[in-house]
Amino acid sequence: MQSLKHLLIESIKEKGRITFAEFMQTALYHPEYGYYNSKREQVGKQGDYYTGPTVYRIFGELLARQLEEMWRLMEKEPFAVVEIGANKGWLCCDIIQYIMNAYPEFYNKFHYIIVESNPYAREKQRLLLESIEVADEKVSWHTYTEDGFSFDKIHGCFLSNEFVDALPVHRLKLENKVLKEIYVGYNGKKFCEIDDDVSLPALHCYLETNNINLDEGQVCEINLGAADWLKHVSEKLDKGFMITIDYGDTRDRLYHENMREGTLRCYHSHTVNRDYYERPGEQDITAHVDFSNLINAGRSVQLEETGFIQQAHFLIALGILERFQETKYNTDTTLKLKNLLHPEAMGEIFKVLIQHKNIKNPQLTGLRPLQSVIMSTR
Template sequence: MNTLPTPSDLELAHSQGLIELIRAEILAQGPMPFSRFMERCLYAPGLGYYSAGRTKFGAAGDFVTAPELGSLFAQTIADSLMPCLRQLGPESDFVELGGGSGAFAEAAMRAFSDARTLPRSYRILEPSADLRDRQRERLKNAFPDALFNRFEWLDRPPEDSWRGVLFANEVVDALPTTRFCLREGEVFEEHVVVSSRGEFEYQDRPADALTGAAVRHIERDLGSPFADGYRSEVLPQLPYWMQAVLGSLEAGLALFIDYGYPREFFYLPERDEGSLVCHYRHRAHADALILPGLQDITAFVDFTALAEAGNQAGFAVAGYASQARFLIASGLANRFEQSSAGADEVGCYRLAQEIKRLTLPGEMGEKFNVMLLARDLPEAGLPPGIADIDQGFRL
């Protein structure tokens, strides 16, 4: 922690409130599964990282997402999804999971409006009351009432049948993950306990049936068992989560963008400490037990598991590619030309830097991947050129 910026007294007081909440639960109920600890750290009402009011995105926050770099990302994604909206007609809806600062929604809605391909509604499923307020204020200031009134905020995924597009950028990595390890061939699950000094520390305990089955499924798929001592992450609840968010989408597309790998690369033998990453003021580290409520906690995504969960929910994988390949195939260069036309030297430089961050292998270009899941959608509704870049064979 001494390599990280020092939190303010106010931040430390906020974190202490969450520490006491988690500590009391552990003392009352026993060792806490890491997935529960991560859920408390991120989403505890009023105290969790995403539930409290601290700035999270951009230069003043802890990390930068693609929509925060500028409008090119959202515009290009919107372009790729317009064939689906046109195919499904004016009754189609757009659902964004986790709207962040509202930057994506603003740029995407402008692109839809300019192309006269507006969804009937633009719904944002946002569990954070603070972020919801920020999104609403931003979009209210950005659009006339006729467009702003198309926005809706959801507390839970749509329950009634609908048609359209579901979009999730950097959402799956923030799902509370289960941490497992192997000991003498047996599966153990990582828990959090309170030490004699009153501090949080890890403790491995025999895994329950659901976690054990999930790990054994991975081993069978990989064709070999994990070595003793191997530690990583798994999302046993992913199929249930996918059914919850996609079950009512009767026709359309779901587009997921996140950092991660196909399974055979996710669980490489040398990646034996997993992929857990924490972010605090643009510093990345792996200690999830410090600064509860002040830092983001994420894990890379097993895209093979995402495809399996999509299949179980009734969707087919319509495309899988790196973010760079997908954005380029979807017309990123055209969007750059349109935005840079008439821009001054500073503006052109900013746009060029945005392109680099989005596409270079050392930046987001290869680290992030795009998965398209489709149900009851004609081929004409898919993003143009997706078949040419599809790397679904890697899953």
């Protein structure tokens, strides 16, 4: 988008350079031209990538099962689900429709909050929800800014599906045994990278606190916003759960020698590239989630780890194999379900982290050992 590119160039000329985090923030979240605030189709066949809810509705139905169990663990009190960034509303629609039909008692105690700043996406979500005749009082829309969420405290569950990976990151590298930050400059023809001193003391603290030691020439991404986001989640979650579904891993796996170039990627028309500075505002930019950071940052704000597993494990524990049996003669559906589980698709690359607050030792079906699932199906 030429207008956004012009804004980025002007910002660089004014400051001399900008951090990659500022470049990414502008490219994705500029209120008028940013990727996530545009009318561009982002997800699905006409977009740039697929997510679990776009593959098959069973994803939302299985999440609904887990949410209903959480509600029962919380003694069937009024329960709010807060979804961060609902795109067109597929996941929201699948969850609500399943709860409406399968759990009428839960539906009566249930409210869905969509956190969405894009007016175009909000309208798409409203139209989709109207198609399943959801009562107006069951859904509300709110926003999230650096000051936090725009709603009051809740009892219930926050749900983040592919949100954390798109939070802006700083890029660091070890060069001649000295830690440097990778900035974005402009040479008169194109964006370019500039290595210089680290911009924030918090970046040094992040590496030291988390005991991260880079090899010579290794590049890494640091997401400082994730800890602030979890702090705001905890401020609004009086009692309940946080479900984070995203691609990434624990720290020991993210920083091994095979990740020397970092995990930053761009998605455009269902292709993956590392052309970070091409098409600003027209392609997604993401980095793998450091789940160790989410676990540790959560503990510091009273969000205790309930469990951390691969997406395939989570879905199998909630009953997706039963759906395989139900659809074994439907090739198209079976292939879609396999995509949610396959190690080279979404099954192992995507992880599920569940955290809880003010609930003592919750035991969730989605986190149960797979051995118990196998035994119960015999």
